[in-house]
Amino acid sequence: MSNESLYQEIILDHYRNPHHSGLRDPYDVEVHHVNPTCGDEVTLRVQVAGGVVQDVSYDGQGCSISQASTSVMTDLVIGRGVEQAMQTSEAFLALMQSRGQLEPDEDVLEDGIAFAGVSRYPARVKCALLGWMAWKDATAQAVAASAGGAS
Amino acid sequence: MSNESLYQEIILDHYRNPHHSGLRDPYDVEVHHVNPTCGDEVTLRVQVAGGVVQDVSYDGQGCSISQASTSVMTDLVIGRGVEQAMQTSEAFLALMQSRGQLEPDEDVLEDGIAFAGVSRYPARVKCALLGWMAWKDATAQAVAASAGGAS
Amino acid sequence: MTAVLPDLANYDVDAVRADFPILTREVFGRPLVYLDNASSSQKPRQVLDAERSFVEQHYSNVHRGVHTLSQEATDAYESARSTVAAFLGARHEEVVFTKNATEAYNLVAHSFGNAPAGSPFHLGPGDEVCVTEMEHHSNLVPWQMLCERTGATLRWLPLTDDGRLDLTDLDTLVNERTRILAFVHISNILGTANPVDVLVARAREVGAFTLLDGAQSAPHQSVDVTALGVDFFALTGHKMLAPSGIGVLWGRKELLDAMPPFMGGGSMIEVVQMSGSTYAPAPERFEAGTPMISQAVGLAAACDYLSAVGLDRIAAHERALTAQLIDGIRALGGVRVIGPDTIEMRGAAVSFAIDDVHPHDVGQSLDELGIAVRVGHHCAFPVCRRYGVAATTRASSYLYTTAAEIDVLLEGIVTVQRFWRR
Amino acid sequence: MTAVLPDLANYDVDAVRADFPILTREVFGRPLVYLDNASSSQKPRQVLDAERSFVEQHYSNVHRGVHTLSQEATDAYESARSTVAAFLGARHEEVVFTKNATEAYNLVAHSFGNAPAGSPFHLGPGDEVCVTEMEHHSNLVPWQMLCERTGATLRWLPLTDDGRLDLTDLDTLVNERTRILAFVHISNILGTANPVDVLVARAREVGAFTLLDGAQSAPHQSVDVTALGVDFFALTGHKMLAPSGIGVLWGRKELLDAMPPFMGGGSMIEVVQMSGSTYAPAPERFEAGTPMISQAVGLAAACDYLSAVGLDRIAAHERALTAQLIDGIRALGGVRVIGPDTIEMRGAAVSFAIDDVHPHDVGQSLDELGIAVRVGHHCAFPVCRRYGVAATTRASSYLYTTAAEIDVLLEGIVTVQRFWRR
Numbered sequence A, B: 001m002s003n004e005s006l007y008q009e010i011i012l013d014h015y016r017n018p019h020h021s022g023l024r025d026p027y028d029v030e031v032h033h034v035n036p037t038c039g040d041e042v043t044l045r046v047q048v049a050g051g052v053v054q055d056v057s058y059d060g061q062g063c064s065i066s067q068a069s070t071s072v073m074t075d076l077v078i079g080r081g082v083e084q085a086m087q088t089s090e091a092f093l094a095l096m097q098s099r100g101q102l103e104p105d106e107d108v109l110e111d112g113i114a115f116a117g118v119s120r121y122p123a124r125v126k127c128a129l130l131g132w133m134a135w136k137d138a139t140a141q142a143v144a145a146s147a148g149g150a151s
Numbered sequence C, D: 001m002t003a004v005l006p007d008l009a010n011y012d013v014d015a016v017r018a019d020f021p022i023l024t025r026e027v028f029g030r031p032l033v034y035l036d037n038a039s040s041s042q043k044p045r046q047v048l049d050a051e052r053s054f055v056e057q058h059y060s061n062v063h064r065g066v067h068t069l070s071q072e073a074t075d076a077y078e079s080a081r082s083t084v085a086a087f088l089g090a091r092h093e094e095v096v097f098t099k100n101a102t103e104a105y106n107l108v109a110h111s112f113g114n115a116p117a118g119s120p121f122h123l124g125p126g127d128e129v130c131v132t133e134m135e136h137h138s139n140l141v142p143w144q145m146l147c148e149r150t151g152a153t154l155r156w157l158p159l160t161d162d163g164r165l166d167l168t169d170l171d172t173l174v175n176e177r178t179r180i181l182a183f184v185h186i187s188n189i190l191g192t193a194n195p196v197d198v199l200v201a202r203a204r205e206v207g208a209f210t211l212l213d214g215a216q217s218a219p220h221q222s223v224d225v226t227a228l229g230v231d232f233f234a235l236t237g238h239k240m241l242a243p244s245g246i247g248v249l250w251g252r253k254e255l256l257d258a259m260p261p262f263m264g265g266g267s268m269i270e271v272v273q274m275s276g277s278t279y280a281p282a283p284e285r286f287e288a289g290t291p292m293i294s295q296a297v298g299l300a301a302a303c304d305y306l307s308a309v310g311l312d313r314i315a316a317h318e319r320a321l322t323a324q325l326i327d328g329i330r331a332l333g334g335v336r337v338i339g340p341d342t343i344e345m346r347g348a349a350v351s352f353a354i355d356d357v358h359p360h361d362v363g364q365s366l367d368e369l370g371i372a373v374r375v376g377h378h379c380a381f382p383v384c385r386r387y388g389v390a391a392t393t394r395a396s397s398y399l400y401t402t403a404a405e406i407d408v409l410l411e412g413i414v415t416v417q418r419f420w421r422r
């Protein structure tokens, strides 16, 4: 595909060899998210302990963008503090909503910068966000549950 | 006004000096018609006997076109056989619906030919037809009533 | 679009006119004097060019497509939405494209009509809808129909003899039972500008929703829906230099998202099963089917054009013309203004009646002088009845109207009076 | 409009293409191959010119005005109606302009929903509406909503494995309780052409009204609504060379005149009083507010253009391209047609699935080769579910599509297969 292609090598690599894929135990919360406009879906588990994202595992159906984006996401959040991971997730969301106007920060988003081009394709933005949104949802639930347990 | 004017002298003459105007006795049927798009109205009476339109009298509010057209109509139907008068009314209707495409027959429509230009103004066609439609309605009722009475 | 506009330090009406191809037309051998702007406005080449170049280079259906044209068309359509939102001081997601203002009112009325009992939008017997006696049929008939469907009661604020809202009984007419107060910003027939603040304040006291008909305000003055404090606002493109076939419903986002849909179809759904469907959030929820794509682009170009000329300058220009017309009519004698006969709190539409000449004859005779005015009930039948006329003659200026044209109209009225004097 | 068309003794696709400015575009440095016609079509300059010259010379609001521009605009609008009527084999007064096909279906559904008990259009619990499982959301969701409002039951004709209507239970599904049978003429996702005669015959037996969704038929083959024997038919302009923002509901005059109105507002009324209103006969009754004036002119120009090229020639041309595409796909291997895989009783839209490549990736990769196809559920979610796919890739040709373009697509599919093979 061409140079201007949406399909940067990084994306294809993650798509062909997704990181952290497959559902694993132990986990605190499992969520199932669907992108209604294309039927793509992901089942995702998170385990949070001591304010740190201990593990994220997932299984899903979807296009290269959604699959690769989920893979990149796991690299960026596993082993990080929840707060930092949430910030990364916000940065990714901002990039996706930028319609090609934002210069991504490689220090924050690492492989995620390969998705900058996706933001020019509003129809694909939801694909790129599917895994991220599922993670955010599951993590928020896990944090709420442990906070509830602690109080 | 200009040469192409809708307002032919004949129309203005009838408007300024309407023929057969005012409500008269005797009559068989009286009707009241309204043009909803401009609020113009006419009250009209007919007397029919022996298959002949004996009299048509009327009173109304309206623009020059509707007033003059009603005046011309009375000239064309009073004293004529109902059937012939109905034919004249059809000829006038056809002229009005012609969007300027019909050459009017002076032998049939007499002063009515002055309204040929009105057919180019769909918004005014209803004005020109107000009195005619009221006459047709009233006459049909009068004929039906006398047929009913005869049977 | 690059609107190449001249420096309008002094409002340069000739420069504006040069942008409107139709203004060079002749009618019956005379220069066209177009004073039917309250009915619909003419279009500048900037709007026509914007629409055409979009269609010739980027056209496709919008939403959900991944190919380039589809992305470009979606971008154009959505940035048109942003432009309109900015024009109204609103948020992008609060702008729903409709085919005209009429659809906007029907949308709200039908959505409310679909709301189940218990919903904040639900209406039933005992509930009331309040309008005014000066509403355009478009903001009256939908509420009549809604009341008929739901058993709610329609009430209305009456008019004073000088063409204003009669607010004497405001507190009775807008009361605890009132669910929605729908009223016109500037009347298309009387020209009256209504006191939005007073009406909104009363509606808020009783917890009624407010809907403002901006069909005659948005084209002529700068509008900030947030500052106005209403819940819904609508405009129609064709009266503000945009193509026919497009309008806007603006609504507060939290209301739009909570309201039931109006029309069903493509784009407004989330998940469709044969057994039932769920719906997208606003604005998509209210945009069933393929939208008015190139017309939205045209409307955005119209907003840009109006903003470039400057709504405040336009308003000032029209104000001067309106004063000239009202003063001129008063000076003529034998002509009566129907509606406010001063320029306080009024727009540029001036209705009048010439003694003893039927409006149809006035309109037709003026046409033969090249002057386009509107005659009839102007889709405000009850107003005509209120002032005891079957119809009126209405002259309405816009940004391209000149003082000389107002003089031509005034002379035309004299010609009409002479011709029809019997 | 004078469509200066070449002699098309042999269908001269290059001459047709020369009329469409956008077809010279490039995408990613490649010539645009536009195969998204089932979603929306491109516009020839004849249509753009007709609309523009109307707006530059004759524009005004329509109806009731007496000035020259108003008469000219009304003439243009009403003769557009006549042109469309002739195009469909219908009468002038039977053509209602809507903003798109979606509005047409909602119009009928809402009108029926407004009919009082005792009216032939009334629906209530125990009554049924029948559709098919291959409906576009536009001809499905309005009926779901109608059933929800009225308590009527929605039923549907299922599909066979090869993409046809399964008529096994026709007599049960369309029965004495069925009030309306609404179905698609040619499916936008499967390409299937449905047996109108069989369905109409059954509907007539049980006294159900019939509504035919012609969004995908009217652009591609000659349609005679009278011969089809249905009660209602709708099309949407943007799929047949016309501007966006205009569609048509055709209905039998005696039905339209008897049906309750849908939207309320200007033009659709007869007499308006504050206490209630009466309504104009069709088509005005269903055209509330300022209509899509210049878009109607554009639609008429599109009808003229299609007629000049010849619907039969267009159909034959597309048939050849469809055969080429289906045969080509079969020869490739690893690609499955979703829908009829022969050219019997089908239109030009061909949906397919490439083994192991997600449709989004197919569409995006083809775009990078300049090829515009649609991917997704094509507003026919239930069809995807029926055939076990989340989405399909759809290629759809039109009068300007060339055999060479179909070859480019077939090569593109091979490229996609190679690229995405893991």
Ligand SMILES: Cc1ncc(COP(=O)(O)O)c(C=O)c1O
Binding pocket: C266, C288, C289, C290, C291, D038, D039, D100, D101, D102, D103, D136, D138, D139, D184, D186, D187, D188, D213, D215, D216, D236, D238, D247, D379
């Ligand atoms: C079969 C079918 N019906 C209805 C529609 C709806 O058309 P529109 O979106 O123009 O209202 C479409 C097109 O999207 C269609 O393909």
Ligand SMILES: Cc1ncc(COP(=O)(O)O)c(C=O)c1O
Binding pocket: C038, C039, C100, C101, C102, C103, C136, C138, C139, C184, C186, C187, C188, C213, C215, C216, C236, C238, C247, C379, D266, D288, D289, D290, D291
């Ligand atoms: C005050 C007012 N409201 C509503 C409308 C309706 O606008 P449209 O016919 O474009 O829907 C108009 C214009 O006719 C108007 O003047």
